[in-house]
Amino acid sequence: MSDFILEATNISKRFGGLVAVKEASISVKRGDIVGLIGPNGAGKTTFFNMLSGFMPADTGEIFFKGKKINGMRPSNICKLGMTRTFQIVKPFPELTVLENVMIGAFNTTSSTTDAKKIAMEVLNLVGYASYADMSAGSLTVAGRKRVEVAKALATKPELMLLDEVLAGLTPTEMWSMIDVLGKVRDQGVTVLIVEHVMAVIMNLCDQVFVLNYGEKIAEGTPAEVSENPKVLEAYLGDDYGKPASGAN
Amino acid sequence: MGRSVGFAIYGVIGLICIGLPFFAESDVVVAVMPPGLSGSTLLHIGILIFLFGYLATSWNVLGGFCGQLSLGHAAFFAIGAYTSSLLYIHFGLTPWVGMLAGAAVAAVVGYGLGYVSFKYGLKGPFFALVTIAFAEILRLLMLYWDFTGGPLGLLIPLTEDSWSDMQFMAKEPYYYMAFGLMIFGILATAKIGSSRFGYYLRAIRESEEAAEALGIHSMRNKMHAAAISAAMTALGGTFYAQYTQYIVPDDVVKIALSIEIILFAVIGGSGLVMGPVVGAFILVPIGEMTRVIFSTAATGVSFVALVNSDIPAVEKFAKYLDYLASGGGGGLALLLYGAILIFVCLVMPRGVLPALKSLQSWGKKS
Numbered sequence: 001m002s003d004f005i006l007e008a009t010n011i012s013k014r015f016g017g018l019v020a021v022k023e024a025s026i027s028v029k030r031g032d033i034v035g036l037i038g039p040n041g042a043g044k045t046t047f048f049n050m051l052s053g054f055m056p057a058d059t060g061e062i063f064f065k066g067k068k069i070n071g072m073r074p075s076n077i078c079k080l081g082m083t084r085t086f087q088i089v090k091p092f093p094e095l096t097v098l099e100n101v102m103i104g105a106f107n108t109t110s111s112t113t114d115a116k117k118i119a120m121e122v123l124n125l126v127g128y129a130s131y132a133d134m135s136a137g138s139l140t141v142a143g144r145k146r147v148e149v150a151k152a153l154a155t156k157p158e159l160m161l162l163d164e165v166l167a168g169l170t171p172t173e174m175w176s177m178i179d180v181l182g183k184v185r186d187q188g189v190t191v192l193i194v195e196h197v198m199a200v201i202m203n204l205c206d207q208v209f210v211l212n213y214g215e216k217i218a219e220g221t222p223a224e225v226s227e228n229p230k231v232l233e234a235y236l237g238d239d240y241g242k243p244a245s246g247a248n
Numbered sequence: 249m250g251r252s253v254g255f256a257i258y259g260v261i262g263l264i265c266i267g268l269p270f271f272a273e274s275d276v277v278v279a280v281m282p283p284g285l286s287g288s289t290l291l292h293i294g295i296l297i298f299l300f301g302y303l304a305t306s307w308n309v310l311g312g313f314c315g316q317l318s319l320g321h322a323a324f325f326a327i328g329a330y331t332s333s334l335l336y337i338h339f340g341l342t343p344w345v346g347m348l349a350g351a352a353v354a355a356v357v358g359y360g361l362g363y364v365s366f367k368y369g370l371k372g373p374f375f376a377l378v379t380i381a382f383a384e385i386l387r388l389l390m391l392y393w394d395f396t397g398g399p400l401g402l403l404i405p406l407t408e409d410s411w412s413d414m415q416f417m418a419k420e421p422y423y424y425m426a427f428g429l430m431i432f433g434i435l436a437t438a439k440i441g442s443s444r445f446g447y448y449l450r451a452i453r454e455s456e457e458a459a460e461a462l463g464i465h466s467m468r469n470k471m472h473a474a475a476i477s478a479a480m481t482a483l484g485g486t487f488y489a490q491y492t493q494y495i496v497p498d499d500v501v502k503i504a505l506s507i508e509i510i511l512f513a514v515i516g517g518s519g520l521v522m523g524p525v526v527g528a529f530i531l532v533p534i535g536e537m538t539r540v541i542f543s544t545a546a547t548g549v550s551f552v553a554l555v556n557s558d559i560p561a562v563e564k565f566a567k568y569l570d571y572l573a574s575g576g577g578g579g580l581a582l583l584l585y586g587a588i589l590i591f592v593c594l595v596m597p598r599g600v601l602p603a604l605k606s607l608q609s610w611g612k613k614s
Contacts, residue, residue, distance in 0.1 A: 094453075099447065
């Protein structure tokens with residue numbers, strides 16, 4: 001239908017009196033890495049939850065590959081080719097790293113042997129093959145985040161939604177993860193990423209959407225967005241350009 | 249290495265089990281057995297071990313692999329026992345077919361129970377409560393209904409030894425049937441455990457949301473687990489009915505049975521294929537032995553009288569030992585059994601099998 005793999009129009013979510021996401025729209029072009037940024041509490045994760053089917057949207061429509069996915073189970077959305085990671089990582093702690101990734105690999109095969117093979121390929125890709133036999137519960141935060149990405153990648157998705165996979169990492173761990181994300185793109189996987197770390201957005205993203213108080217306030221290339229006064233205002237406060245007041 | 253040692257141990261124990269009926273009455277075995285035990289009792293204990301090992305293995309599919317705590321598995325056991333028995337009594341249908349019918353009924357009921365519970369997102373203790381309620385309702389209905397024989401239960405009409413009626417005077421055929429049932433349970437769960445379905449169940453146990461994100465229809469898989477677990481449990485119910493020839497609701501749907509099934513699985517190591525069987529092999533003999541030892545032969549001395557007597561402490565202690573050795577105090581059996589359970593839970597919170605495994609890997613490192 002179009003070269004947009006994911007299109008969401010005017011989706012909203014209200015929690016009681018709080019409007020977490022207000023008529024936000026997003027369109028993700030196939031093959032891109034698209035960033036979703038915004039200050040804390042901007043509604044990014046809620047937005048993600050609606051896109052991935054974990055939370056029903058109150059209004060609006062979501063199309064994945066031209067197919068309306070509102071109200072579908074996350075597992076069925078995954079079968080269509082869209083998967084996600086969680087900000088608060090959810091490894092299967094009692095299982096080994098390999099088994100964790102195999103669970104994802106079973107999305108496209110029912111054979112344990114094939115799943116193991118796919119999982120090893122993915123672990124090699126993300127540079128984590130040497131940890132295959134460790135239990136996922138014993139990993140560091142960086143390790144868990146990498147397994148989180150590997151699990152999602154093993155489902156062989158066309159679109160991956162990554163929720164803050166870099167948060168809480170040391171600079172070294174972060175750059176190695178950025179490297180992984182580049183490899184993910186080279187696999188032909190489209191990526192929509194929520195991130196706080198600006199370096200990632202600037203380095204990796206082709207397109208950026210900015211949310212603030214649940215509303216989309218800007219979109220464009222990283223360079224365009226970083227020049228946008230609304231964005232600067234959202235991040236730095238509305239008097240960012242003015243000289244510091246003497247009273248402070 | 250560790251794996252092959254494990255297989256060897258299981259193999260040896262398996263061979264002993266197969267051979268037991270041949271030497272249960274031999275002088276050597278009789279000599280080492282505690283007083284009050286005969287070869288036939290030994291076979292009975294064996295049957296209980298296999299049956300409970302099998303039931304705990306069946307429970308393990310839903311409770312262990314999938315992590316859905318069912319406290320009402322006695323209900324499926326009863327469905328199996330009653331279905332085959334009713335079909336046999338009223339239609340003369342052989343229990344061999346009846347047991348499949350019972351399994352089918354249990355599967356449908358398990359599927360339905362899963363549907364109702366999981367549709368409304370019941371998890372953990374809430375699912376457990378629903379299963380308890382379900383089993384209790386079934387027990388009350390069976391007490392009330394006429395066709396189940398009410399509180400009097402069902403008496404299976406006796407015939408002579410017959411394979412087609414699954415009835416025997418001797419214990420040996422039952423012994424081997426129970427053994428076969430247990431082996432079937434082990435093979436079935438091993439097969440499930442290494443299949444995609446098994447991986448899915450474990451993923452759901454660890455994190456249902458993460459499982460959904462990876463394309464696992466959590467509700468459907470949980471319902472399948474409930475149905476398979478229920479059907480397997482029902483097969484055990486038919487066996488039990490044929491072995492005892494008499495079933496009453498208060499025996500086959502009692503909550504204590506549901507709990508016992510879980511106990512074996514949890515103590516042995518739930519979620520592992522061999523865990524429930526290991527649990528049964530450890531706990532059933534302990535339970536039976538303590539019961540036999542402490543309930544037979546009385547000294548004629550009251551325990552309370554002994555405690556209150558004015559003899560010196562050392563002498564008193566010796567008398568306690570005498571008292572216990574001579575089999576005083578029936579309640580002590582349960583007390584000791586309970587103490588052993590608490591001890592195992594404290595020392596090996598994840599079960600005996602995981603504890604043995606970590607001991608083994610610890611041994612390798614040092």
